[in-house]
Amino acid sequence: MTTTSDGIGAQEALALTLDGVSFSYGEAAFRFDAGFAAGRITAIMGPSGSGKSTLLSLIAGFETPDAGKVLIGGIDVGDAAPSARPVSMVFQENNLFAHLSVEGNVGLGRTPSLRLTSADRHAVAEALARVGLAGKEQRLPRELSGGERQRVALARVLLRDRPVLLLDEPFASLGPALRDDMLDLVAGIHAERHMTVLFVTHHPQDARRIGQEIVFVDEGRVAATGSAADFFDRSGPDAFRRYIGDRGGSVAGSQHIARKPT
Numbered sequence: 001m002t003t004t005s006d007g008i009g010a011q012e013a014l015a016l017t018l019d020g021v022s023f024s025y026g027e028a029a030f031r032f033d034a035g036f037a038a039g040r041i042t043a044i045m046g047p048s049g050s051g052k053s054t055l056l057s058l059i060a061g062f063e064t065p066d067a068g069k070v071l072i073g074g075i076d077v078g079d080a081a082p083s084a085r086p087v088s089m090v091f092q093e094n095n096l097f098a099h100l101s102v103e104g105n106v107g108l109g110r111t112p113s114l115r116l117t118s119a120d121r122h123a124v125a126e127a128l129a130r131v132g133l134a135g136k137e138q139r140l141p142r143e144l145s146g147g148e149r150q151r152v153a154l155a156r157v158l159l160r161d162r163p164v165l166l167l168d169e170p171f172a173s174l175g176p177a178l179r180d181d182m183l184d185l186v187a188g189i190h191a192e193r194h195m196t197v198l199f200v201t202h203h204p205q206d207a208r209r210i211g212q213e214i215v216f217v218d219e220g221r222v223a224a225t226g227s228a229a230d231f232f233d234r235s236g237p238d239a240f241r242r243y244i245g246d247r248g249g250s251v252a253g254s255q256h257i258a259r260k261p262t
């Protein structure tokens with residue numbers, strides 16, 4: 001086990017498996033068989049409505065499969081409530097409680113009670129410094145920019161310190177330069193904590209920047225999987241190439257940029 005700057009040990013990375021998971025929202029039917037390698041960043045891509053968010057919801061426990069198993073680190077988490085799963089999740093927006101300060105919102109990653117000990121406060125301050133928000137503990141979410149709010153959500157991920165991180169288009173509403181900064185922050189956190197990261201994005205350049213693996217979801221199922229390098233060179237699956245159109249480009253150099261410490 002390694003130790004991070006706030007004294008929290010990086011945990012053993014956990015693999016994720018969806019074994020014959022079926023689910024439906026009325027006529028929208030899903031059937032997922034997929035494995036996600038321990039400690040890797042997997043970009044989940046696919047057309048709108050194909051089931052990417054549903055896939056994450058099934059892993060997080062917000063939805064319950066009609067059949068099949070969700071295994072995290074080889075353990076069937078089917079009976080575990082979302083809060084009991086070894087998972088953190090960040091959405092595109094609404095990650096924060098509007099009436100709670102930044103400190104309170106981050107502190108929830110450590111304890112559901114709002115009574116923070118001085119050690120908790122210290123850990124919150126360290127996490128905020130890690131995401132570039134030192135000194136903003138007492139702000140309310142509405143007093144922050146969209147990018148700052150997502151940084152607060154990532155600071156809470158640091159305090160929660162779960163081995164699996166699910167990101168559902170968390171930076172979609174941010175401009176390109178800020179998105180790159182945030183992606184590099186995620187890559188830095190991933191490198192420190194050795195988390196298994198699943199990251200939904202429609203942006204090929206985002207997937208290229210930090211994605212190590214790609215899972216392509218189409219029509220409610222995993223249609224293709226592979227390394228990001230393979231997907232973004234000409235050997236990627238045809239359906240994926242049609243989805244990304246001309247924006248795929250070359251993967252050369254992107255991994256190097258993403259792996260720089262942030």
Ligand SMILES: Nc1ncnc2c1ncn2[C@@H]1O[C@H](COP(=O)(O)OP(=O)(O)OP(=O)(O)O)[C@@H](O)[C@H]1O
Pocket residue numbers: 025026028046047048049050051052053054055
């Ligand atoms: N709570 C819900 N109730 C009913 N249908 C839903 C619900 N959530 C999603 N769906 C439907 O399930 C399908 C898959 O939705 P999902 O949000 O998983 O797609 P997605 O791939 O994440 O799409 P996007 O890229 O647009 O976010 C869609 O047809 C959607 O309308």
